[in-house]
Amino acid sequence: MAQLDPHPLCGHNAAVATRVGFLGGTGIEGRGLALRFALAGASVVVGSRSEERARAAAAEYNALLGVDRIRGAANPDMLRESDIVFITLPYEHAPEAVSHAASDLRAGVILVDVTVPMVFRDGRAEFAEPAEGSNAERIAARIPKDARLVGAFKTIPAHVLAEIDTPLDCDDLVCGDSSEAKQAVIAACAAIPALRSLDAGPLSAARILERMTVLAVQLNRRYKRKGARYRVQGV
Amino acid sequence: MAQLDPHPLCGHNAAVATRVGFLGGTGIEGRGLALRFALAGASVVVGSRSEERARAAAAEYNALLGVDRIRGAANPDMLRESDIVFITLPYEHAPEAVSHAASDLRAGVILVDVTVPMVFRDGRAEFAEPAEGSNAERIAARIPKDARLVGAFKTIPAHVLAEIDTPLDCDDLVCGDSSEAKQAVIAACAAIPALRSLDAGPLSAARILERMTVLAVQLNRRYKRKGARYRVQGV
Numbered sequence: 001m002a003q004l005d006p007h008p009l010c011g012h013n014a015a016v017a018t019r020v021g022f023l024g025g026t027g028i029e030g031r032g033l034a035l036r037f038a039l040a041g042a043s044v045v046v047g048s049r050s051e052e053r054a055r056a057a058a059a060e061y062n063a064l065l066g067v068d069r070i071r072g073a074a075n076p077d078m079l080r081e082s083d084i085v086f087i088t089l090p091y092e093h094a095p096e097a098v099s100h101a102a103s104d105l106r107a108g109v110i111l112v113d114v115t116v117p118m119v120f121r122d123g124r125a126e127f128a129e130p131a132e133g134s135n136a137e138r139i140a141a142r143i144p145k146d147a148r149l150v151g152a153f154k155t156i157p158a159h160v161l162a163e164i165d166t167p168l169d170c171d172d173l174v175c176g177d178s179s180e181a182k183q184a185v186i187a188a189c190a191a192i193p194a195l196r197s198l199d200a201g202p203l204s205a206a207r208i209l210e211r212m213t214v215l216a217v218q219l220n221r222r223y224k225r226k227g228a229r230y231r232v233q234g235v
Numbered sequence: 236m237a238q239l240d241p242h243p244l245c246g247h248n249a250a251v252a253t254r255v256g257f258l259g260g261t262g263i264e265g266r267g268l269a270l271r272f273a274l275a276g277a278s279v280v281v282g283s284r285s286e287e288r289a290r291a292a293a294a295e296y297n298a299l300l301g302v303d304r305i306r307g308a309a310n311p312d313m314l315r316e317s318d319i320v321f322i323t324l325p326y327e328h329a330p331e332a333v334s335h336a337a338s339d340l341r342a343g344v345i346l347v348d349v350t351v352p353m354v355f356r357d358g359r360a361e362f363a364e365p366a367e368g369s370n371a372e373r374i375a376a377r378i379p380k381d382a383r384l385v386g387a388f389k390t391i392p393a394h395v396l397a398e399i400d401t402p403l404d405c406d407d408l409v410c411g412d413s414s415e416a417k418q419a420v421i422a423a424c425a426a427i428p429a430l431r432s433l434d435a436g437p438l439s440a441a442r443i444l445e446r447m448t449v450l451a452v453q454l455n456r457r458y459k460r461k462g463a464r465y466r467v468q469g470v
Contacts, residue, residue: 127443160469170468173450201453208362208446215408215443218436219470227469233405234395234462235454 018188019043021082023075023089023101026057029114030088032161033153034061038069039164040191045071047078047085054078064164079104084112084188086153091115091128091135099142107146110181113139113206114153116213125217127210136175136206150176150185151206152197155213157220160227167194170229173212174198175205198232253423254278256317258310258324258336261292264349265323267396268388269296273304274399275426280306282313282320289313299399314339319347319423321388326350326363326370334377342381345416348374348441349388351448360452362445371410371441385411385420386441387432390448392455395462402429405464408447409433410440433467 020037022030025046038044038061046061048054051074058072079085079101087094094115105111117128117135132138136151143149152174153161160166172189174197176182186197200209216228255272257265260281273279273296281296283289286309293307314320314336322329329350340346352363352370367373371386378384387409388396395401407424409432411417421432435444451463 157469198454199457200450201457205450205453208443208450211443211446215435215440216467218440219433219467222434222436223470225470229468231466231468232451232454233464233466234392235458235460 018184019045019081019083020188021045021047021078021085023047023078023085023087023097024093025078025086025088026053027088027090028162029158030086031057031061032158032163033086033088033114034070035064035164036161036168036192037188038065040193042188042191044069045073045078045081047073047075049075051077075101076104079109080106082106082109084110084185086112086114087139088114091117094135095139095142098139102142102144105144105147109147110184111139111143111147111149112153112185113149113151115139116154116210118210118214118217123221125214125221127214133204134206134210136203136210140203148176148178148181149203150174150178150181151203151209152185152189154206154209155216156229157216157227160229166227168192168229169194169231171195171232172197173200173205173209173230173232175200175203175209177203198235253419254280254316254318255423256280256282256313256320258282258313258320258322258332259328260313260321260323261288262323262325263397264393265321266292266296267393267398268321268323268349269305270299270399271396271403271427272423273300275428277423277426279304280308280313280316282308282310284310286312310336311339314344315341317341317344319345319420321347321349322374323349326352329370330373330377333374337377337379340379340382344382345419346374346378346382346384347388347420348384348386350374351389351445353445353449353452358456360449360456362449368439369441369445371438371445375438383411383413383416384438385409385413385416386438386444387420387424389441389444390451391464392451392462395464401462403427403464404429404466406430406467407432408435408440408444408465410435410438410444412438433470
């Protein structure tokens, strides 16, 4: 974990900042999370199979922020430098990509799966139930023994994350079988404003969280909105 | 639908009040919903297999309200007088009880399933997945053709409903395959303060809603709270 100054934009004073990487950080989900973590004072590396594409994405994100806070790197370099690696790939590619990256993962690395297996049939979102029960469990079956997987941000729309002027104003439901890894992710998210992280239990809770996202997408369509997300009241 | 005066306690002016019945209204779920609907100006009949028990429950609820707003009746009488019938029985008894009551159901009656199939294993709440996918669909397979089933209040804790001084302060996610029935339930709930009803799609959405309740119960346990429930932000 690297030492970092208070962030000049948001004023957050993250005394100890986590080095956050993104496996496939050039898509909408990676973009939103990279921006939010950079604003929260984390050290951010956007990874891509193509170093050039990663650098271009980082330059674009930095231009949005107005400061150089985000680096772009080829995935193996990103993996070497990150304490927490967000898997921000399309859900169907994520398990294989993680499996492919196994040899580049640092021992003890924390992986964060944000994917939701969803298909559209007749314009309606449906849960594409993986044989393992959830995409999180599907990915977990493909990571090295010393890596730990946490599910997070599954229920928060990528484009809301990417609209950095929109307060998140919701809860993040975080699941995983390693309490330590889960707490590290929750701690890394603590500096993101207007976001509360809740421990949603073991990794298998992703079966619920992934379905909740499908419901949110259906609600968006029905109510002609784009940002349906959840807050847990009474907790 | 019966004409009703503004309610003396809550001041709600429900111009046209729905006659709401409860199949198995003497438990905690029936109690909470009967109280909330009575406060909202609905005409409420609490049903039970035992007329005596139904009357005793109604008397107790009226004592809480301070006015006689709720009647108790044997289930067949309750069914004859209700436009909307809430199924407030333990989840495992609900399908058979509804099947048993079939001959007493009025044509076109709207049934509302509030049950959640949940078991506790080693102190941990788990979704008891019915073969039909959800308890709502299990019940739907057992009702007469001219009855319509709506799922509602699945994600709102019974004891929060029963604490009438606690603002609900959450959303009710309402699902069903009959738009008309769903809209009738949403309309009947409109007079309940601090509750927003959202159309959550077809009855099969109960597969998501029932699991969300399991998650809420798990969150309650983890955070030592009792009232976890949901609000959808951004809609």
